[in-house]
Amino acid sequence: MFESLSERLGGVFERLTKQGALTAEDVKVAMREVRTALLEADVSLPVVRDFVKRVEAKATGAQVTKSISPGQQVVKIVHDEIVAMLSGEEPADTLKIDNPPAPILMVGLQGGGKTTTTAKLARRLKEREKKRVLMASLDIYRPAAMEQLAILGTQIGVDTLPIVAGESAVQIAKRAKTQAAMGGYDVYLLDTAGRLQIDDVLMREVQDVRDAVSPRETLLVVDGLTGQVAVEVAQEFDDKIGVTGVVLTRMDGDGRGGAALSMRATTGKPIRFVGLGEKMDALETFEAERIAGRILGMGDIVALVERAQEVFEKEQAERMVKRFQKGLFNMNDMKSQLEQMMKMGGMQGVMSMMPGMGKMAKQAEEAGFDDRTIRRQIAMIQSMTKQERARPEMLQASRKRRIAAGSGVDVSELNKLLKMHRQMADTMKKLGNMKGGMLKQAMAA
């Protein structure tokens, strides 16, 4: 199996000292690994070169989040860049199929999965979007291919255009168009013939079909395992036919999906769907995050960063415990507490985590202490100066008026906050005096 990028980078960065920001030297070393990882994932060389250059510029000088290693930081930057590159402006599964009957042209090399994908897509449009769908095979060279589509149609309950011997591809396309209009279909899918490689005769035939029906969408179906070849195919089809989207098949295999990145980078065409098997339901909307994880071999990166975040919060909590033990509890501490509460799902969230607290939550709510109140309290603290936060006892009338105005509340509400702070500070002091044992337990919960 492949070594994941996080594993590779882990080794590289072990030798480097931890610094606040990624240095040019760090990044250079890391980019060598990124380059290898992408090439192994079958991303084409020119795309890799270009990508590495861009990420290098972005990563140099980037701040390394506390308690994440520089290697993980680079992986995250690379991951985010791949996701950004792969994401289209519109949701991948939004096909232009208004104005019935809307023609969809399916193109690609032979064996790429066109016929299978045509049927999968027909099924999806029928089941999910409740469309009336007609399919037609234009593969006049292989009668078996026409039969294949008819059999799939029966299987999924989608109509196929009756097979008439001796017609040209364009004739079949025109007949499909007429039939779709007369039969009241919303969409008709045209499954074209493929070749083992691109040739001019095939391209001309597909062009003629295109001109005969003016497809709303032209989907290029490519084998996701073919990497470099897929890119050339995509470019050629886009130049000659004009492609509106790509379907990557065989993504259930153990390929890394680098073709997705290459194709997107060279043609700029969005990847719409991925094929994940031979069965009719094995077609899914393309998700950039998933493919990015797969290309880098690091489905664990999100978990990793989240874990780092947790560690960071734990450190913060420990620092606070130390402060409380010394009897220190100023407005900054209070703000952290309130923010922590919001993060845990607000009043309801916090209370629901503690057994028997349901009643208390209700009382608090009745007393007017809800999430909106917490947010306003945070705003009030934010309106205080550094000194005021550190020593809230210095807040006299004029300062109070300023803070209340700054955070859009009445002075009476600010007074409530100050009272609450005094009570909390008292409690903290008491807890702190118990040598922190209880407090530590409470904070660790």
Ligand code: GDP
């Ligand atoms: P066409 O020549 O482009 O029409 O390709 P076909 O649709 O006939 O597919 C060729 C072979 O690939 C068939 O055996 C399909 O079952 C298989 N196939 C198509 N899509 C997928 C996929 O997403 N995953 C897997 N594992 N097999 C697929």
Ligand code: MG
């Ligand atoms: Mg076929």
